[in-house]
Amino acid sequence: MHPCLCVDEILRHITCELVASGGRATSVALACCCKCFEDPALDVLWGTQDLLLPLLKSLPRDVWNGTGCTVSVPTPWSFASLNYFVRKSFKRIPTAPEWARFRKYARRMRKLAVLGLKNVPSSKMYSVLQLCAINEPLLPNLKTLDLCPVTGEFISCIPFLLSPRTTAISIMFIENDVPTATFASVATALPTLCPNLEELGLHYLPDDPITVAAVSEMLLAANRNTLKSVMVDCPLAVEAREVIYKLSSLYGLMVVIERDTLLPPIVLPNLTKLDIKGNYGGEQLRKFHGAVLGKLESITFSPESESERLGDFLEAFERIALATSAQNTLSEFCLYTLSSWRPNYSSLLSFTHLTILVIESSCDDGCSSITDDDVITDLARAMPKLETLQLGDTPCQPTGVTVKGFVALSHHCLDLSTLCVHFQVASLSAPPEIGGMASNSASTNFQRRDCALTGLDVGSIRVPGESVLTVALTLARIFPRIGRIEHVDRNWGKVMNAVRLSRKIVDCSSKKYPLLHPRSNPTDTIPGVALESRS
Secondary structure, three states, X not given: OOHHHXXXXXXXXXXXXXXXXXXXXXXXXXXXXXXXXXXXXXXXXXXXXXXXXXXXXOOOHHHEOOOOOOOOOOOOOXXXXXXXXXXXXXXXXXXXXXXXXXXXHHOOOOEEEEEOHHHOOOHHHHHHHHHHHOOOOOOOOOOEEEEEEEOHHHHHHHHHHOOOOOOEEEEEEOOOOOOHHHHHHHHHHHHHHOOOOOEEEEEOOOOOXXXXXXXXXXXXXXXXXXXXXXXXXXXXXXXXXXXXXXXXXXXXXXXXXXXXXXXXXXXXXXOOEEEEEEOOOHHHHXXXXXXXXXXXXXXXXXXXXXHHHHOOHHHHHHHHHHOOOHHHHOOEEEEEOOOOOOOXXXXXXXXXXXXXXXXXXXXXXXXXXXXXXXXXXXXXXXXXXXXXXXXXXXXXXXXXXXXXXXXXXXHHOOOOOEEEOOEOHHHHHOOOOOXXXXXXXXXXXXXXXXXXXXXXXXXXXXOOHHHHHHHHHHHHXXXXXXXXXXXXXXXXXXXXXXXXXXXHHHHHHHHHOHHHOOOOXXXXXXXXXXHHHHO
């Protein structure tokens, strides 16, 4: 073997490239036939897992109980009976060599992300798996644990998946299925189980005194020198707020405030992501006046207040943000409310660096969208870096923006990739001349790149069957890269098919007759002519 292949870093780089390019089978073959490749290949192949099933399959099949499946879950997996491994109990205790094989793979896992209830093993299995973890954790080198969702029954099993090397935990519980006593015992044990915790996310927690006390105690006992992100959606005790809201190392924080919540001075100079939840309105934002947020890039509001309490929410936020440096650093602004709300978007025009703007309000009590061409045009001019734009809830009726607003977005926001606004489909069915709609576009003498928009959410807006072709051609002209339309009405599927067909026709014609298409740049010339002019 070449001497270079004796270098561990080179072997690991080769294995990483193979796995990244889809060559997992090749990596397995290398690990089986070459001893030098075995450890690097196994480390890469087992490093990130989205199921516990592969690890459980390392135990022989005869250790599992052949009768009495605790839960019957239908599965699309081709492997014979996923339930056999995930939902059954042990028939016998694995032998020492079988545990050794289990540990050989378990110690290589660095990240575990179990998504979906079907993929979570039964809690009864852990009574036996604990036998493997008497002297060390079940997954001794696990750094990241992501569980979504977690039932109340499984909460007591969470500590078995953690290790002293775990630095990131994200758990989404099932709402109204969190036994407070069980959760409290697990939460207070986290600082001991994971002494170097950096990122903590706990979502859909119950709002009760036991949970608040347990979470607050956990954060007070956590290693403050390593803690960098706290995304916990329950209120904190006064002592915990005093500490957490002044941790200079934090870059991510979720704050839950209520009407009577008293916030201490917030001094977080390195915070980049802030998520604010709770029952509050525009007047409650005054609690953040004077906060030190020198590097804030992303802010998310999730108020539970009624629409009348929201009031001039955006105006209140603007006043607070302008008092800090957030105006120059903020790139993501999201607001989610279950109320019907008609905000004035003009307060957002100061935030010219936004790349994501999402304001979602309910249309259950009547369409709450007041977005029109003027609003869209003003936002497009003020925020040329926009990549994602959503105003209002999922489009429900053909009102709001017309083809003029779409053209303004296409002209000013070239990086826009995702769009969701209420719009008038009739304006796309019989559009006026599009060429001169964008301001100052006629005066440009250089070739502009197309708008990057690929995804359009049309919600439940319907398009008449006789307008399918004209709507498709209009969209293809305004957004040449569009490739996905989220829809309810089936006619939008026909629109997307027509867009693809028109794109193929244009591509074929441009290849067959390249000189028939006018050049945007008057200085562009045919190569042969250019050579003659130079001579």
